[in-house]
Amino acid sequence: MVRYVFAATLVRSADGGAVVAIVLLSHAAGQPGWVSGLLGASITAPHLLGPFxxxxxxxxxxxxxxxxxxxLAHGLLLGAAALALPVTWPIIPAVxxxxxxxxGPMLTGGVSSRLPSIAGPSQRSQRRAQSWDVASYGISGTLGPAAVASVAALSGPLPATLMLAGAAVIGAGAVMALPRQQEHVVATDVPSPLRTLGLIVRSGPLRRTLGLTVVVAFSVAMLPIYAVxxxxxxxAPALAGTLVAGYGVGSLAGSALLMIWPLRGDADRLTVLLAAAVACALLLVIPAQSLATAIAVFTLAGIANSLFFAATLAARxxxxxxxxxxxxxxxxxxxxxxxGSAGTAVAGTLITGSAWLPLTAAAGMCGLAAAVTALGRRGDQRSA
Structure with missing residues (x-):
């Protein structure tokens, strides 16, 4: 598990910090804001093609x-794009x-898919290992952007981006240090990506996990915009960073709690209950009027989302x-x-009116999704 967390944190830090690094590098190269935004999207948008x-x-x-x-490919291509950006047309680094x-998806979900056979056969060992996986996501999501910002401030954005590329290359070696899993699979037996999606839709627990994951990701993505x-x-406007940091601390605190007290019980039921918990946490954010209260509820939202994420890993x-x-x-x-990208975009569009409106809608969406999913789960149990 130590080797797993080390490898996962390295490769995920490279993936998570890449957008910040490229946007900083683009600004330093004198590119307009819209070009910087498109370059950042060039890294995240292809994640949708990952399943294929x-x-x-x-x-x-x-x-x-x-x-x-x-x-290795992620790191080398990221490094090549960073070196090309200041000296070529933006289309080349964009490609x-x-x-x-x-x-990117291989460094997130792909790495997590290796965990079940590493963790051990018992449910308790699996759940504890998933807690470490949640911690890896939290650490890399904080460490990657923070390291980029620190190195960029000292040496410039190009060294910061090359540092991330190097982390991905080192992470490739760390992945090979993990225990080998013997795969006795006939390739023709493995379903195609679209057939796999069909399997997810037809499986009640996986369908509910996917639906709740999408709704919760859409909803919590609004928190940084709301903080701003x-x-x-x-x-002060700068306090937005403090609030977002509170959310990150909550995520890490949630994973720490899970290491001590791993989730127990049916993963399908846990995802429903914890999605409802995220909805309640988002509702608590809205009436916060003081800095201390706002930090507390942002931290609580981070804890709730961390627990929900662990439940979805267990379900998968x-x-x-x-x-x-x-x-x-x-x-x-x-x-x-x-x-998550859609949630950020929607929040940025709606926030110009009433700041509480998008977050209220997000909390309501989470609560409604949890209620509908609970009813669907009960219906499946009756049919069974």
Whole structure:
């Protein structure tokens, strides 16, 4: 598990910090804001195509090699784009970034799909390992952008971007240090990406996990925009960073709690209950009028989302068919990223009116999704 967390944190930090690094580098190169935005989107948008290359992970004799090659390609393409950006037309680094982004899902859901066979057979050991995986996401999501900002401030954005590229290359080596999993799979038995999506839709637990993951990701993505909107009323615009940091601390605190007290019980039921908990946490954010209260409720939202994320990892591990486990992880992860991007865009559009409106709608959406999913789950149980 120590080797797993080290490798996962390295490759995910490279993936998570890449957007910040490229945007800073683009600004430093004198590109207009809209070009910087498009370059940033060039890394994240290809995540949606990840499921269509994920089948290779399920058919490989050694899945470590697939993930390691993906991390190596991601790092080299990111480094090449960084070197090209200041000296070429933006279209060239954009193409390189799109190719780099294609490998991003392998570094998130692809790595997580290796966890079930590493963690051990018991549910308790699986759940504890998933807690470490949640911590890896939280650490890399904080460490990547923070390291980029620090190195960029000291040495410039180009060294910061090359540092991330190097982290991905080193992470590729760390992935190969993980225990090898013997894959006895006939390639023709592994379903295609679209068939895998169909399997997810037909499986009640996986369908509910996917639906709730998309809704929750869409909803919590509004929190940073909301933080920017209310920060001036709390004392200063810069306090938005403090609120977002509170959310990040909550995510890490949630994973720490899970390491001590792993989730117990049916993963399908847990995802429904914890999606409702996220809805309640989002509602508590809205009436916060002081800085201390706002930090507290942002932290609480981070804890709730961390617990929900752990439940979705458990559901994917326990309900995904063995022949398409990697594809299931990557499908859910890719759609989660797309939903988060949509949530940020919607919040940015609606926030110009009433700051509370998008977050209220998001909380209501989470609560409604949890209620509808609970009814669907009950219906499935009656049918069974």
């Amino acid at each position: 290359i994920a089948r290779r992970l399920d058919t490989a004799h050694d899945g470590r090699k697939v993930i390691a090659v993906s991390a 390189l970034l799109v190719l780099s982004g294609l490998f 909107s209310i920060a001036p009323h709390l004392g 591990s326990e309900y995904a068919p063995v022949l398409s486990r990697g594809q299931v992880f990557i499908w859910v992860g890719a759609l989660k990223i797309a939903a």
